[in-house]
Amino acid sequence: MTVAIQVLVLVMVLALAPLFPGVVQRTKSLLTGRRGPPVLQLYADLAKLWRKGAVYSATTSLVFRLAPAIFAGTTLVAACLLPLDGGGAPLRFAGDVVAFAGLLALGRFALVLAALDTGSSFEGMGASREATFGSLVEPGLFLCFAALAIATSSTSLTTMLGRPLAAVWTAAAPALVLVAASLFVLTLAENGRVPVDDPATHLELTMIHEVMVLDHSGPDLALILYAGAVKLTVFGAMLVSLMIPRGGLGLIVSVAVLVAGLTAMAVAVGVVEAVMARLRLIRIPQFLVAASVLATFAIMLLLSA
Amino acid sequence: MTWFFSGVLLLLASGAAAVLFPARPRLSERVHLWLSLAGAATALVPVLRVLAGGTVEGVRFVTGVPGGAWVFAIDPLSAWFLLVILGAGVAASAYGTCYLAAEAEHGSVPFGRLVFSLLLAALTLVVTAQSVVPFLAAWELMALGGYFAVVFDDRRDDVRRAGLVYLVATHAGTLLLFLLFGTWGSHAADLTFAGLAAASGALGDSRSLVFALALLGFGVKAGFVPLHFWLPEAHAAAPSHVSAVMSGVVIKTGIYGLLRVATLLGAPPAWWGWTVLILGVASAVLGVLWALAQHDLKRLLAYHSVENIGIILMGLGVGALGVAYAVPGLAVLGLAGAVLHTLNHALFKSLLFLGAGNVLRATGTRDLERLGGLVRGMPVTWTLFLVGSAAIVGLPPLNGFVSEWLVFQALFQAGFSRTPAELSVFGAAALALVGGLALACFAKVCGVVFLGQPRTEVARAAREVTRGYLVPAAALAAACVAIGLWPWLVLGPSVKVAALITGVPRETALELARPAIVAGRWIAVLAALGVVVSALLWWLRAFALRRTSVAAAATWACGYARPTARMQYSASSFAAPILGVFGGISGVTAVRQPSSFETRAANLVLERALVPLWRVLRAASVRLRPIQHGRLQLYLLYLVATVSLLLIYLAVRGSP
Numbered sequence: 001m002t003v004a005i006q007v008l009v010l011v012m013v014l015a016l017a018p019l020f021p022g023v024v025q026r027t028k029s030l031l032t033g034r035r036g037p038p039v040l041q042l043y044a045d046l047a048k049l050w051r052k053g054a055v056y057s058a059t060t061s062l063v064f065r066l067a068p069a070i071f072a073g074t075t076l077v078a079a080c081l082l083p084l085d086g087g088g089a090p091l092r093f094a095g096d097v098v099a100f101a102g103l104l105a106l107g108r109f110a111l112v113l114a115a116l117d118t119g120s121s122f123e124g125m126g127a128s129r130e131a132t133f134g135s136l137v138e139p140g141l142f143l144c145f146a147a148l149a150i151a152t153s154s155t156s157l158t159t160m161l162g163r164p165l166a167a168v169w170t171a172a173a174p175a176l177v178l179v180a181a182s183l184f185v186l187t188l189a190e191n192g193r194v195p196v197d198d199p200a201t202h203l204e205l206t207m208i209h210e211v212m213v214l215d216h217s218g219p220d221l222a223l224i225l226y227a228g229a230v231k232l233t234v235f236g237a238m239l240v241s242l243m244i245p246r247g248g249l250g251l252i253v254s255v256a257v258l259v260a261g262l263t264a265m266a267v268a269v270g271v272v273e274a275v276m277a278r279l280r281l282i283r284i285p286q287f288l289v290a291a292s293v294l295a296t297f298a299i300m301l302l303l304s305a
Numbered sequence: 306m307t308w309f310f311s312g313v314l315l316l317l318a319s320g321a322a323a324v325l326f327p328a329r330p331r332l333s334e335r336v337h338l339w340l341s342l343a344g345a346a347t348a349l350v351p352v353l354r355v356l357a358g359g360t361v362e363g364v365r366f367v368t369g370v371p372g373g374a375w376v377f378a379i380d381p382l383s384a385w386f387l388l389v390i391l392g393a394g395v396a397a398s399a400y401g402t403c404y405l406a407a408e409a410e411h412g413s414v415p416f417g418r419l420v421f422s423l424l425l426a427a428l429t430l431v432v433t434a435q436s437v438v439p440f441l442a443a444w445e446l447m448a449l450g451g452y453f454a455v456v457f458d459d460r461r462d463d464v465r466r467a468g469l470v471y472l473v474a475t476h477a478g479t480l481l482l483f484l485l486f487g488t489w490g491s492h493a494a495d496l497t498f499a500g501l502a503a504a505s506g507a508l509g510d511s512r513s514l515v516f517a518l519a520l521l522g523f524g525v526k527a528g529f530v531p532l533h534f535w536l537p538e539a540h541a542a543a544p545s546h547v548s549a550v551m552s553g554v555v556i557k558t559g560i561y562g563l564l565r566v567a568t569l570l571g572a573p574p575a576w577w578g579w580t581v582l583i584l585g586v587a588s589a590v591l592g593v594l595w596a597l598a599q600h601d602l603k604r605l606l607a608y609h610s611v612e613n614i615g616i617i618l619m620g621l622g623v624g625a626l627g628v629a630y631a632v633p634g635l636a637v638l639g640l641a642g643a644v645l646h647t648l649n650h651a652l653f654k655s656l657l658f659l660g661a662g663n664v665l666r667a668t669g670t671r672d673l674e675r676l677g678g679l680v681r682g683m684p685v686t687w688t689l690f691l692v693g694s695a696a697i698v699g700l701p702p703l704n705g706f707v708s709e710w711l712v713f714q715a716l717f718q719a720g721f722s723r724t725p726a727e728l729s730v731f732g733a734a735a736l737a738l739v740g741g742l743a744l745a746c747f748a749k750v751c752g753v754v755f756l757g758q759p760r761t762e763v764a765r766a767a768r769e770v771t772r773g774y775l776v777p778a779a780a781l782a783a784a785c786v787a788i789g790l791w792p793w794l795v796l797g798p799s800v801k802v803a804a805l806i807t808g809v810p811r812e813t814a815l816e817l818a819r820p821a822i823v824a825g826r827w828i829a830v831l832a833a834l835g836v837v838v839s840a841l842l843w844w845l846r847a848f849a850l851r852r853t854s855v856a857a858a859a860t861w862a863c864g865y866a867r868p869t870a871r872m873q874y875s876a877s878s879f880a881a882p883i884l885g886v887f888g889g890i891s892g893v894t895a896v897r898q899p900s901s902f903e904t905r906a907a908n909l910v911l912e913r914a915l916v917p918l919w920r921v922l923r924a925a926s927v928r929l930r931p932i933q934h935g936r937l938q939l940y941l942l943y944l945v946a947t948v949s950l951l952l953i954y955l956a957v958r959g960s961p
Contacts, residue, residue, distance in 0.1 A: 053853035057860040059758055061680045069846060073839030077831065091834075093827035094820040095714040099701060101737070102710070103835065106700040109744055116752025116874070119678075120860045124752075124874020131748050132882040135741025142713075142737035146720055146730045153721040155714055215861050219849040223842060285886045292734065299720075303727055 002088070009085040009255055014076065016259065017233040018042035018226065020266040024193075027270025042229060046222045054218030059119040067114030068220040072227035074107040079234050083158045086246030086254035092158040097145050100157060101138070104190075107227070108134050115212040126212030129281070133196065133208065136288040137189050140182060143295030147179045148242070150302045161238060163247035172305050178298035180242050185291040187235040187269070189284075191228065194273040196284055236265040306364040309379060309433065312348025313426050315340050320422025324415040330406075337418050338402045341425070345395035348387065348429060355384040356798045363435065365497075373495030376435035382568065385644060385802045386432040386561045392784070393553045393651040394425045396777040400659050401546030403773030407666065408544060411458040421547065424450035424555075431558050436497035437486045444482065444558075448475040451555055455543040467535075467542035470911070474525050474535035481522030485566075489515050502569040512570060516577055519566040520584075527559025529588035529618060533611045534911040537599075540607035541671075545662025548603055552610045553655035557647050560617055564644075567625070568806050575629040575725065582622025586735045589615025591890065593742040597749070597880045598893045598906035602661045602671045605750065606654065609697060612739060613650040617643045619736060620712045623719055623729050624807065630724035633809050634817040635715055640803035641818060642711030645795060649704040649788065653696035656781040660690035663774050664754060667767040673750065673876040678759035682767040685775050687755045692782040694747040696789070699740050702832030704788035707795075710828070712736060714821060742883065749879045758870035790832055792825040877904045 022039040029036025038044075056064065080091045081100045089096075108130065115127035148160040151168045169176060189196040192209030201207055213224050240261030246254040279287055319340030326333040351362050363378030379387065401421055405414045427450050430443035452475070456468035488511055490496050493504035508515060521532070528536040536556070540548045567573065592611030599605035620643025627636030663686040664679065665671055680687045696703035713733055720730030759765035769775075788795055797815070800822070804814030815822075862868040877895075881904065884891040892909040895902070907913065932943075 050849050051853065053855055054850055055856045055858050058857050059678075059860050061756065063680070063756060066843065069839045069843035072842050074835055076838050077835045080834070081831075091827065091831060093824035095710055095717075095824050096827070096831075097717075098710045098713045099706075099828060099831055102699065102701045102706050103831075105698070105740065105744055106695070106835075109695065109698065109700060109748060112744075112748040113751055113756065116748065116879075117680075117756040118860045119757030119870070119873045120862055120868065121872045121874055122863060123860075124757075124879060127748065127752065128745075128874060128879045128882055131741075131745035131879075132886065135738060135745050135883065136886070138737040138741035139734040143731075143734045146717060146733050149717045150720045150727070150730065155717045218853070219846040223846060281882075282885075296731070296734075299730065303720075303730075 003090055005251065006085055006088060006090045010079060010090060012255070013084050013233060013237065013258070014079065014230060016262075017229040018046060020232055020236065020262055021229050023263055023266035024270040024273065027267045028273045031271065031274035042225065046226055049222035049225070050219050052218045054220055057118050057215055060114075060117045060215070064114045064117040064215075065220070067110040068216060068223040068227075070110040071107040072223040072230075074103040074110075075227040075230045075234070078103040079230060081157050082234060082237050083162045083241060084237055084258060085251060086162070086241070086249060086258070088158045088162065092156050095155045097149070097155055097157050097160060101141060101145075104231070105134075105138070111212060111224070114216075118215045120215065122211050123214055126208055126210070126214070129208040130212050133189060133284060133288060136285055137186055140186050140288060140292040140295055143292055143299065144179050144183050144186070147175060147295055147298040147302055150299060151175065161241035163245065165242065166245040166247055169245060172302055175298040175301040175305075176242065178294045178301070180239060182291045182294035182298070183235070183239055183242065184268070185287070185294070187232070187239065187265075188272065189288055189291070190235060191232045193269055195276045195279045195287065198278045201278075232266075232269075233262060236262045239265055306351065306362050306377065306379070308350040309348050309362075309429075312344045312346075312350075313429055315344030315347055316422050316426040316429070319344060320419040320426070323418030323422065327415060330414070333415065334402055334406060337422070338399060341398045341422060342395060345391045345398075349391050351379050352384045352387045352391070355379050355381060356388065356801070358801070370438075372438040373436055373497045373500060375439045376497050376499070377430075377433045377439070378435045379433055381798070381802045381805045382561070382564060383432045385648070385798070386557065387429060389557055389648050389651045390425065390428045390432065390554050392648075393655040393781070394428065394550055396781050397546040397549040397553075397655055397659070398422075398425065400549070400662065400774060400777040401544070403771070404544060404546050404662055404666070408457070411460070417454070417457045417544070420450050420453040421550075424454055424550065428554060428558065432561050435499070436495075437490065437501070438496060441479070441482065441486070445479060447555065447558065448479065451475070451551060454547040455539050455551065457544050457547065458542075461542075464542040467538035470535045471539035474532075478522050478525030481518050481525070482562075485515055485518035485522055488518065498565070498569055502571075505570050513574075513577075515566070516570065516573070519563060520580070523559040523562035523566070524584075525559070526556060526562070527614050528556050528611055529584055529614050530591045530611060531910045531914075533588070533592070534908060534915055536611060537604045537607040537908060538911070540610065541601055541604040545603070545658055545665060548607070548661075549655040549658035552607060552658060553651040556610060556614060557651060560614070560621075560643075560647055563621070564806055568808075572628055572808070573625045575626060578622050578625030578629050578726075580622075581618050581625060582729055582732060585615045585618030585620075585622050586732055587615070588612070588618060589739045590735055590742075593739050593746060594884070594887055594891050595906065595909070597742060597746045598884055598891055598904065600673045600876050600904075600906070602664065602673060602750070602754065603658070604671075605673075605746070606657050606661060609743070609746070610650075610654060612743065613646065613654065613697070616709065616712060616736065616739065617646050617650070619643075619732055620646060620715065623712070623715045623726070623732065624803070626719065626726040626729060627715075627722075628807050630722070630726045632719075632722045632724055632726065633807065633813065635718050635722055635726065636807040637800060637803045637809060637814045637817045638711060638718060638821060639715035640806050641796070641799045641821070642708055642715055644802045644806075645711060645799040646708035648795065648799075649696070649708045649785070652781050652784050652788070653693045653703075653705055656689060656693035656778055656785065657697065659774070659778040659781065660686055660693060663770045663778070664767075666770050666774065668763045670763060673753045675761045676754045676759075676764045677757050677761075677870065677873065678764060679755045679767050683755075683769045685769055686778075689775070689778045689782045690755065691751060692785055694751050696785045698743045698747050700744075701828070702786075702789045702835060704785045707788060707792040707825070707828065709736065709740065711821060745880070745883055749876055752874075753876045753879065757873050760870050760873070790829055792828055793822060796822045796825045875902075877902060880904070
């Protein structure tokens with residue numbers, strides 16, 4: 001029964017996922033004095049793309065066609081490992097946090113290979129940058145996980161982002177604030193947001209994620225866009241679970257808090273996009289290392305406690 | 306043990322068969338192949354029996370010689386490494402039969418087969434010998450077998466040079482092993498491993514000396530930073546099936562040696578664990594970074610061995626910390642991860658080298674910048690290489706993920722162990738960085754070699770190799786997938802091996818590792834779910850496309866109408882941003898010209914440290930030249946003087 005509810009919550013969150021990029025966009029537009037597209041724009045885009053045909057470069061092979069499905073599939077399965085209802089994840093086991101990172105890495109590997117499959121220098125550039133910054137995000141992410149593992153004595157996301165956090169907030173709040181800050185930076189980086197990447201620009205030379213998927217079209221692009229929204233939601237859900245332990249709340253309240261939290265996170269991302277410019281490429285590694293440093297301080301605080 | 310020795314004899318016979326009928330090359334090839342397969346199968350019988358939980362099998366003979374009896378035995382540790390040797394070795398052997406047949410103009414094919422069989426037999430003896438004299442004999446046979454196998458194509462200058470570097474390195478290592486066993490043996494009743502273990506308590510302060518000697522002596526073989534300098538040279542120069550065994554198996558004997566010495570020495574003090582862990586981190590990070598800088602396919606793979614040895618050492622290190630700080634759960638997890646990664650690395654690294662061999666056979670080049678688009682000509686090789694790549698990067702649902710997952714768990718558990726070992730949690734960040742860099746590196750290899758447009762005519766003309774090349778590689782790929790999808794097949798045995806090394810009773814170890822073994826089943830569920838969901842999405846997408854049009858066009862080049870193969874991102878340009886982040890330690894010099902960009906990678910330790918050091922030594926030794934006159938009387942005088950000095954020393958010190 002509980003598993004059924006957890007799956008239900010998962011499905012609901014997955015259905016809401018395309019909403020949050022819209023919230024980001026709307027926030028950014030309002031803050032920069034524009035009206036911007038409707039909040040539900042991504043749903044319309046996905047429906048449109050799904051009905052459209054696809055154009056494939058003659059250079060590409062099966063890899064290019066498989067990659068969107070793998071990217072979306074791994075992202076969806078990774079979402080199964082999060083305790084979205086505040087209690088537990090549909091799939092949970094010792095060390096599932098490593099599997100979570102492994103699935104995201106597999107998705108990235110598929111997209112990078114697909115980009116190289118086109119034989120385009122633009123997409124090669126995007127792939128190279130994605131691989132570069134991805135490899136710098138990874139240590140930061142694991143440092144955040146390590147801090148949470150130390151705080152909760154567990155290697156399962158259900159516990160690391162679940163009930164025990166409430167006690168940790170009273171005992172070691174500064175450390176968790178640092179972890180949350182680090183995780184927010186990583187959310188921006190992993191989801192191709194300002195200041196690491198700019199999803200709005202149409203100048204290929206300045207982009208990372210967008211230029212990597214330049215050649216995808218139709219349903220393939222829809223899968224990539226949808227998986228991107230899910231990825232943003234997954235990172236947001238980790239942040240919300242971390243900031244607001246929902247152990248004692250009822251199911252309805254808990255889910256409402258999650259959705260409100262995700263919206264707030266999307267607004268925060270939008271604010272960052274509105275007030276900051278994209279960093280120069282050579283500054284991005286420093287930005288990502290800063291995230292690792294924050295998490296390192298959190299671990300130091302937790303270990304010395 | 307009868308089965309085992311029959312297997313070894315069959316392996317030796319297969320070597321003999323290769324040289325016995327020079328007039329009938331086809332027949333000798335067949336007999337060689339089937340005898341090595343039969344030998345490996347026979348020798349595997351006791352291995353599986355021991356790993357399934359049977360008793361240790363042993364035999365002792367030649368008693369009454371100096372140095373004690375010659376003991377051979379198969380305990381779980383030996384059995385595990387035999388599995389590694391025979392599993393990867395037999396695939397490489399079958400591949401080599403096919404591969405060497407086309408190499409007749411480069412060297413003597415029968416001799417190549419003979420030394421390869423000798424190498425395999427020596428490897429099996431190294432991990433079963435339980436006393437010093439046969440161990441060192443087998444070790445030397447392995448080193449020499451490896452040397453002759455590497456210099457197969459000895460008409461080439463770079464091959465001879467690589468062989469020389471390897472020979473010097475391996476003998477420097479062996480010298481340290483003589484010191485190690487000499488120091489230890491002087492405290493022991495005899496030179497059997499049992500005797501050494503009994504004497505480990507009497508070692509006192511020299512226990513740490515023994516450990517340091519083992520770390521250096523076996524470290525040269527294992528090839529961790531900074532003792533890896535010979536490895537990329539030798540592994541790149543060897544024929545591909547030899548590279549597979551050198552990289553996948555031979556370097557693991559260094560790990561075996563360390564583990565064996567660790568079991569004989571007993572519980573380690575904490576600083577051993579820290580040393581091994583830090584060496585592991587350095588080796589893993591630098592290994593993968595240097596791999597990224599390479600443009601030679603086989604050299605790149607060789608650097609990845611340095612990385613993976615680093616990952617194994619990280620597992621060992623955190624396991625040793627678990628023993629030192631009395632956290633048995635940590636010890637079992639860390640060591641099980643290390644032991645499992647040893648097997649996994651043997652499988653996927655051999656697979657990748659065989660794949661590289663296919664590429665080399667089809668195109669004649671190992672230079673990444675001259676390849677591209679092989680997916681069209683060589684779809685099977687590409688699929689196999691992709692499996693190996695995903696496995697080495699540590700992606701689910703493949704075997705590399707399972708062992709890295711164990712090591713990660715050990716590092717996390719250290720974090721909340723409430724002992725000084727908790728600092729090793731930062732190792733998790735290092736391992737994550739390594740994973741990210743490995744992903745970048747193999748994206749580069751796969752993308753530049755197999756995807757995109759062919760960069761040269763040879764790449765365009767490449768055609769798939771024959772079945773003899775593909776079947777051994779496919780067997781290895783199947784093993785990688787099997788371990789990834791059904792991890793509990795290997796989790797239990799690897800925990801048993803870890804139990805032996807840590808000295809935790811087997812039942813306790815299995816109990817401690819229970820969460821991990823249970824989680825292994827969940828990993829299988831997760832992997833299956835990932836495959837099913839992706840397949841479902843793939844099918845949905847195909848369904849959506851069926852109702853609309855699918856068009857073919859040229860790659861979108863932002864309006865540029867005539868993209869060419871030369872405009873693609875190259876291996877140099879792909880790796881450049883990452884190498885830029887790491888600056889000088891990446892060992893790369895970039896050559897930028899108005900119309901070209903090129904990076905050159907250096908073997909930092911060899912070129913910047915050892916060769917200059919050697920020059921200094923040689924210059925200094927000029928001063929010693931006067932004593933070398935070439936006059937016999939003088940040499941006799943030196944001899945007499947040395948002996949007299951020794952006698953005087955002994956007389957002064959008292960009888961030994």
